[in-house]
Amino acid sequence: MKPRIVLAGGSGFIGQSLSPFLLSKNYELIVLTRAESDHRGAVRNVHWDGKTLDDWLEFVNGAFAVVNLTGRSINCRHTPENRREIIDSRVNSVRVLGQAIARCAQPPKAFVQIAGVGIYGDKGKRICDETASPGDDFVTKVCEKWEAAFDSVDAPNTRKVLFRLGVVLGPSGGFLELLSKLTRWFLGGHVGSGRQYSVFNVTSPNPVTNAELMRELRRALHRPWSPPVPEFAARIGSWLMGTEANLALVSQRCIPKRFLEKGFSFRFPELRSALANVYPNQ
Numbered sequence: 001m002k003p004r005i006v007l008a009g010g011s012g013f014i015g016q017s018l019s020p021f022l023l024s025k026n027y028e029l030i031v032l033t034r035a036e037s038d039h040r041g042a043v044r045n046v047h048w049d050g051k052t053l054d055d056w057l058e059f060v061n062g063a064f065a066v067v068n069l070t071g072r073s074i075n076c077r078h079t080p081e082n083r084r085e086i087i088d089s090r091v092n093s094v095r096v097l098g099q100a101i102a103r104c105a106q107p108p109k110a111f112v113q114i115a116g117v118g119i120y121g122d123k124g125k126r127i128c129d130e131t132a133s134p135g136d137d138f139v140t141k142v143c144e145k146w147e148a149a150f151d152s153v154d155a156p157n158t159r160k161v162l163f164r165l166g167v168v169l170g171p172s173g174g175f176l177e178l179l180s181k182l183t184r185w186f187l188g189g190h191v192g193s194g195r196q197y198s199v200f201n202v203t204s205p206n207p208v209t210n211a212e213l214m215r216e217l218r219r220a221l222h223r224p225w226s227p228p229v230p231e232f233a234a235r236i237g238s239w240l241m242g243t244e245a246n247l248a249l250v251s252q253r254c255i256p257k258r259f260l261e262k263g264f265s266f267r268f269p270e271l272r273s274a275l276a277n278v279y280p281n282q
């Protein structure tokens with residue numbers, strides 16, 4: 001029997017890349033989704049509501065690992081209603097997965113919770129490893145509540161690991177999709193001036209500034225220099241696109257200290273090679 005991985009929220013941008021990779025490693029894959037249950041190729045989608053224990057519990061029992069990717073995107077206007085959904089979707093999913101694991105006769109070996117480097121807030125040029133202090137903006141508050149919920153999961157027989165993701169680069173979705181659209185439209189200037197569980201920064205070992213990111217993106221997409229986008233224009237543009245400028249204006253110079261200490265080998269340690277992989281035919 002293949003070892004089973006339960007990907008909660010695995011229908012999204014990251015889940016769609018992670019699923020084929022995990023299948024290629026010969027895992028059985030269950031995606032917990034608010035959509036109807038069905039089979040798509042080798043992936044089995046199982047319905048849940050992200051907050052209530054139900055029949056999906058049987059797939060957690062005996063699983064090799066549970067990976068939680070659930071969360072309403074923060075890429076939207078941070079209205080009171082959206083703020084509530086951003087927090088609740090994260091906290092509730094962590095909590096109910098914890099309850100599921102607690103009920104298992106055969107608990108999973110690992111519970112991997114995906115979180116974000118947004119916890120560090122706006123740190124300018126300061127290097128943030130896993131010990132950096134939290135910030136004080138809304139995204140920090142989201143991340144703190146998210147991590148506190150994970151911290152509260154009582155799963156003595158399951159290894160708990162928390163991954164704080166940086167911006168994930170991929171061809172179809174995420175932050176890069178928006179930036180690449182702007183860059184293709186010649187608008188790709190740079191913007192604006194220990195707990196008991198293991199925490200890992202999941203970022204490149206070579207963090208770049210926004211100016212370097214946009215320069216490399218213009219290069220990858222064969223676009224010339226574009227004028228910088230001043231902060232006020234970024235704020236107006238973000239408002240028009242229904243999102244928050246701060247998501248692009250805050251600075252986190254994160255390094256994956258714990259992965260580096262463990263000798264993890266990065267396939268694309270530099271931005272240029274990562275973008276060449278995302279846009280192979282440009």
Ligand SMILES: NC(=O)c1ccc[n+]([C@@H]2O[C@H](COP(=O)([O-])OP(=O)(O)OC[C@H]3O[C@@H](n4cnc5c(N)ncnc54)[C@H](OP(=O)(O)O)[C@@H]3O)[C@@H](O)[C@H]2O)c1
Binds near residue numbers: 049167174
């Ligand atoms: N992408 C990045 O650069 C990045 C960076 C740092 C951290 N992260 C975090 O990593 C996780 C996965 O990111 P992603 O880019 O793959 O996100 P995504 O594409 O938005 O997918 C997240 C999944 O969460 C589920 N979801 C959305 N709203 C929900 C709600 N209100 N209640 C319950 N479930 C809901 C959806 O699944 P269903 O519709 O199938 O239920 C969706 O497919 C997120 O928690 C995100 O905050 C991402």
